[in-house]
Amino acid sequence: MKLLIPDKFIPAIYCWLALTFCVFSACNNSQKQTEAEKQIDLLAPTDRLSIVAREKMLPYADSVYRAQKHKTPYLKAGRLMAYSNYYDLKAQYAQSTPYVDSAIAIIANQDLTDSTWTNYYFAANIHKAVLLFKTGHYSSAINIYSDIKGLADRPGNKCRIGYKLDNNIGLILYKQQKFDEARRYFMLAYNELKECSADKYVAGYEQQFLDNVGLCFVKQENADSALAYYRRALHVTIADSDKFSRDAVQNNVSKQVSRGVIITNMAQVFVKQNKLDSAEMFIKKNIVINALTFKNEIKYAQLSQLYLADLFDLRKQYPKMKETLASLRKSLDTIHNDEVELGWRKSMAVYAGKNNLPLEELKFNNRYLAFKDSLNEARLANTASDISKELKAKGQQMDIILLQKDNELSHLYLWITIALSVMALAIVALVYYYYRKGKKKNDALSLLNSEVSEQNDKLEFAMVELEKSNTDKERILRVVAHDLRDPIGGVASLVDTILNDDLPEEDEKQSLRLIEKSLGNSLTLINELLVLDFGAEQIKLHKEPVDINETVIQCTALMQLIADKKHQQLKFTPLPEPLTVRIDKKKIERTINNLVGNAIKFSPAGEKISINLQQKNNAVIISVVDNGIGIPPEMLGELFNKFGNTRRMGTAGEKSFGLGLSVCKQIVEAHSGKIWVKSEPQAGTVFYVELPLGYDI
Template identity: 35%
Template sequence: MSLILLGSCSKNQSEDASTTNYYSKEIDKGRDIYNNNPAKGIHYLDSVLAQHKNIGTANLFEAYELYCTYYYRVHVNYDKAMRYADSMLNIIQKSGNIKAYAKQLGICYFSKGDIYFATGHFPEAYQNYYLGKVTGKNNFDNCTLADYSYRMGMIMYKQAHFSIAANYFKESFAESTNCTMNFVTFYRMQELLDNTAISYNKAGLSDSALVYFDRTLVYLKHEGPKYNERADLIEVAKAVVYGNLGQLYIAKGDYIKAEDLLKKSIAINLKKGNDNRDAELSELKLANIYTKNNDPGLLDLLTDIRAQLDSVKNPDAEVEWNHLMANYYERQNELKKALHYFDEYDLLKDSVAKTTQKLKESDVNQQFKDLENQSTINNLKTDNQLKQNYLTVALIYSVMALIIILLIFLNWRRSKASIKDLSRLNAQVLQQKDILEQAFKELEVADKEKDRILRAVAHDLRNPIGGIASLTALMLMEEMDTEQKELLELIQSATNNSLELINEILEVTGNTSLNTGKKQMVDINTLLSNSIELLRFKAAEKNQKIKLETLETPEELFINREKIWRVMSNLISNAIKFSPQGSDIYVKVINEGDNILISVTDHGIGIPDNIKNQVFNMFTQAKRAGTAGEPSFGLGLSISKQIVESHGGEIWFKSEPGNGTTFYIRLKKAVS
């Protein structure tokens, strides 16, 4: 899905200008040599570093970055690559001005994360990706954030979360528009468009995929002429898109168009120095067409691919080649040869599957949440210390103020006897006023402290209860007698219900959690598809099906993706909870001109008339148990209503007791 190019990172302006310019030219020359011949480029840098010892921080960082990339991508020597990544971090830390090298620091964390990811150390990889994200966020560096979104997209793609991957690639493209525009940025942006299209295609959204493939080709056509000196690589990029488009038309059954695109791709990328691996994959796609059409040229094509695989290794292509050979000989009724290639196919397929299984089993979202939670805890500790310091200062000033008041009072007592009574009355009035004001302030503080304590308690309870839920799930996987299993299932149900309540308490007591937050253009069809996909397993537990009817023409709304996602998940979860076993749930999107109307319909127990006016109240007394005894906490619909109204929308429902319920959401379209 990608072709890595090396570009120059930003340099620190505080270093001596003449020295920096000299070494910059030397390292730029080494990079240019590297892009054409990596080994020669590294040899040139060796000579530069050997002859010159006083290279500045920014230039030395660029040299180490080149070494790190070389051992990571060309030699696949992860130990050496990690040593250079650690050296990159070390020279930034020694500079004494880390903030000035925020861009380089982000690159360093992402490089370490890539190496950990390649070696299967996923927790360490996610931690470094998170640090890279924080570096970019704290320094308002959208280029670093674009690198983070790109990596998250690649992780989601490899975990087969294709719709989520597409959203990350689109986000990375938008963030990349703020980067310094050069050939490296241009090439990454066309890759992001192509990756978005591939992800949509994998997700079964072929129309959206076709739109983004066309956008990629248009982008290459319009922006490519600005970089005529790299015309060869631009042709390679076009060839990659042709090959991916060919796969889309194969899925549509348009083999003529697919064959034409694949042949165009192969003709370009089979050339020496071009992307031969992509050419092999395109040839295998072409071989699949030949297989379906019983084309007599199939064996010759497979023979050519075999020769290429012997010189350019490609594990994924190797698996597919053996599969096609087995199918070919099976059709020729040469079963012995077919069996041989089937055995090779199974062996290679299992080997490739093992390398991705660990990645698919890792919960990247949970690990990033844990990292964010830990960061939040550290920030709270720092804020708490500052508040204690401020409180100490305030107490000192309060004592001083009391002393001053006492001195004034004593002075008044020494004044004329005629005003003694009046002074006493005035003092009493002032004292009562102070007491009332203090009491009011204490009430305000107590209210805020109550929310803080509630959040803190809920937050502290979430981790141990989550741990209990995880351990219970693991124990349920073991063999045991029926009584033990029933007890564990009760524990698991109780912990899951507790976690759900804790999460809703955290959200409803947060200061800003229900605000609209950051908005962006979001495809409503994709958002609903993602929401439903994540809840299908929950519906399956009650043998229910969720049916979605999307807009014929994709429509993007200017909304906060996560907030509206939460609203949809809440409504669909309620439909599952209050519907009987084996029923269907319908989600529908309707175009209403200036608005989009979304409905969630179930055929469940409905809402009684006497509690209809209470369902949107916070901590409502209208909460009821689900059809399978699921608990309800009375917070979800209140939170959903606040989120929808903060977007300028409206939410309502229609329900008949015993005949189901339909919830409606109306959101405004973005003003063009």
């Protein structure tokens, strides 16, 4: 039986890795970034999420975009590219294309003489061309490559983007079955890459180009040369295993997926050489890598499953062939793949013929031929163009346009020089005139300045006192707003429940007790604020013996009412037995409510939040664990500082005053305790409070 040649394993499977790296690293390579340019770095984690948690890409990009008050072109284009990449990875090319078109429209209006915008413009256009390539619009992809080749061939850009463009041109030629020309472009890209030393994380490109050359040799029936290049590519994944990406997770995924592609290509050569045991082992290994280990890359395992079915046909192992084709059908129903769909229909017809099922054989043969005809029509329309000739013609057109531009600029620079000279003379005359006029007024101004200076000294003293007074008032209002919001919100929820639900008498009493307790806590807080000295660092405590389990249970019950609004669940894990500690109960409840309230605010809807108690020596540790958006590293040092700038919007747009954690720190330290936090962006947050028991045990 004739095996399918691995067209689908053309290294375009790595294009998304190349694209995301190019887009975001381009912004990081700028030697001097403005504040606007730095905003694009906030979106860099979407690159990592595309590997480890693809469904979180768009929510993260949207949250970053909304959080920035000033929407720079970098941020707008970066968010659009994140959307386009997401739909590209899901093979939803029709949804992906409008987003990259919008991004290109923004980037094209920027200063393309700037290296950062040059790289960004190149990456967006390459992505657009890749989408056209994947959908069979080769001529349109060629036009884009032609337009940006002049940009890529500039000396300053050769080591950043030139080799990527040459590789993509090779992919077009490969698809057009011009294997000699394609191999020449792949080797050109490889040699250009080896001459560049700007970035050491290029192992993915190096093995990709070598693998491409091997594919060309396979098409030209040169198995020995193909195996030689495949082994060189496989060696890169071993020798340079830490040079696929700066991020450790992305590095591992890229390395393993690359290795799986290479060994599958080698397996096809082994089949031609009748080394069927080795071929089966290599194909199964790739299926494990791409379908099981890295489930996001299951589409790369589909072709391997088809190869495995064909291999079972060669070995006359028809039950295994049927089982493999059935599994592949389930995968294709989830993620469509034209090349694999065509091969599946052919293999099903072969299976039916080998197992004396003539009606099934006829049905699948008809489906195979119909689908093949539709694909051939698209290929016929797109193999007619000659990319080499078009690139040359486009290059000549570009040279003419550049000469015209240079001539226009020369005339423009001449007129600008004349205008600047005239303006300079006028400015000199004006300066001299106003210098003479100003000199006469200097004496009068000196006397007036001395009087103003004396008045300023008096005003400055008054302003300092006024500013201090205003600061104290503002801080009082912020504390009141922050610490009364959650208890009053909980009371409102309880009252609504009592009014609108027909509750049992016992539940109604329990709700009323919670209302009474919450209002009592709020009244105590107001009384404290009336006598509070915000200039003092010490907090007065009224300690009493308290069952810490019962205290946290009450806080959890009240805060669950707040969490219900976001469909979140609070899970409390108490100590196995009651434990009495000496604390100021109301202030510790205030601290716990603040920490749980923050977890609710910065966690997505539907998430679970854990509150845990643990006894350690003569202390009890309270931990609040969430799976929310986490805390950026640059904020961690400011988190407990009452003058720090750590205010952020919650996941549902909730406001933040940036004061609650500083109050928590004062309360805990007044108890001779400790408070600390562990957090990573997009990986959740854990706050810890350690309180001494207050007793010798």
